[in-house]
Every structure is written in structure tokens, then in C-alpha cells.
Amino acid sequence: MKFSQALIQWYEQAKRDLPWRHTADPYRILVSEVMLQQTRATTVIPYYERFLASYPTAAALAAAPESELLAMWSGLGYYSRARNLQLAAREAATGFPRDYDGLRALPGVGDYTAAAVASIAFGLPYAVLDGNVVRTMARVTNDAGDVRSPAVRRRLQAAATERLDAAQPGLFNQAMMELGATLCTPRKPQCLLCPVAAMCAGRKAGRQDQLPVKLGKAAAIEEHRTLYLVRRGAKYLFWRRPAESRRLAGFHELPEGSQLPQAERGELLGEVKHAIVNHRYTIQIFAAKLAAAPEGFVWLDPAEALTQPISTIAKKALGLVRR
């Protein structure tokens, strides 16, 4: 049996019921693919459903106020994805590009997303190469090259393209991603259940646990920070990142201790952890007192704050006092 046939047969029986698998609408597929970058499917589901209930079409997303859009995205992180998605929706509001190059030219759409939308929405023969497919293909082809190297990624892309079922490319791509997400997992791949085990060179060589090879991974940078929860009645003190900020422009943040030297620090309320790219933050949250809000700061009720764009760290910190 061919690789693609074994894979698709398995997928038809084993696939998880995910909401974006019930549509061929390129807009909805684009939303799901953008949300799924860096985020697990189970986390994405409620965001995807809320997002599409508010913005059911590209035209609706194109017209959304930015603050409302960012509040809706809050918790998914990597907010440039939301802004780019809106720019793409504005370009596609009068008609979605129906070919790979047109999709690839939309803001925020890279090779992977263009291939996913082209194959799933339009049946075009482009093989996707996301982290799941990279891992699976490195094992299937027993490729011990560094998967961070462009030459190795090109090899793995060619290996996926060679195996693609050109008659059902969307199904093949979804099946590849599902295999990587459920069986050919980073640790302990479940080869005994795998539909393509007989065609997997890494497994035959007994090297599936050593693949893929990733060299030169930068060590995570550990950082410690202190944030203040300054309370006045039912409200807390926030500041807003300026529109020109490189990250999280327009988002509300809790003040750092260093921003409020005049504040009186109180009890430690707790500690939150947060990771962004290769930074790992440990943040201590203190109650603090302050006579008056300094210029540029605002008082917000926690429930009101959650309807605004608010950083994930601030949201986690508020969780300490909203239980």
C-alpha cells in the first residue's frame, strides 16, 4: 500500500473532531491555521469558535475595531498574528486569492499557511511542512540532519511533496499533521499504532527516538520581575503600552515595581510564570499602596480590564485576586 493511502485511511478513522475540519471556507481555514501556529488544538477550539461567532466573514474581521480584536485574541499570545490576520482579511474581503502565490502574498501568510489553505480550501497540490511534519518526515526518511538548517528543511519538504496525494492534498496534509500530533509525537512515538510504520526508515533503523536532530538550540534566558497590584476600591492600576511599541502595542499592563518608586510595597500575593520565545519569566506579584495614580496610568476594574487588550502576564496576575 502507498504511504498516502495508508495515512489517509488511518486518518479517516482516527481523526479528532475539530471544528475547522467541517469547512472548506478559505477564511475559516486561514483563521484556524493562524491560531494553530504556536498553540495546541485543544487550546485553540474555544478561541476559534468565539472569533468566528464575532467575525463570521473576512469582511466582518476587516471592519473590527483593533482593541476589540486584540481583546478577543488575548490569551493566545503572539498578537502580531491577529493584526496580520485582520490585514489579510482586508485584502481578501472582496474575494479570497485562489492560488498559492496569491495566498502567500497576504500579510502574515508564510509557506506553511499558504500550503494549508491552498490544499484544504482549493484542493491544490502543496504539501505542508509544520513542526509536526518536519518531525515525522525526519523519522520516515531517517534524516539525521539538523532540522534548523534550511537545506534539511528543503529535503524534508521534498520528501513530503513526493508522498503527497495530489488528488486529495488537503486530506493528506491534515492526516500528516494529525499523525505528528497524536502518534509521531516528540517523545515516545507510538510506532505500534502507526499506519506508515512499514514505510518508516527511522523506525526500521530503531532511531525514531533520536530524530529529529536539533542542533544549536539557544538556552532559555531566565528573568525575574516584580509587578504591583495597586488597588483603589474595586479597581487596579494599569498603564498602556504606546501604539509604537514593538511588542503588545496598545495593551494594558500592570506596573513594574521600578515604575512606581513612590509606592508602598505590601504582601506577596503570589508568583506567576510566563514564557515568550526563549525567555522564561518568574514574576512576583505584590500588593502595593499609592496615594494617587501617576500620569499615564489608569484605574480599571478587573472585569473591565479583561474586555480590553491586556497582556497575558497581567491576566495571570489578576487571576491571583479574582479567585
Ligand code: SF4
Ligand atoms: S513508525 Fe513511528 S517514527 Fe515512524 S512515522 Fe510512525 S510513529 Fe513516527
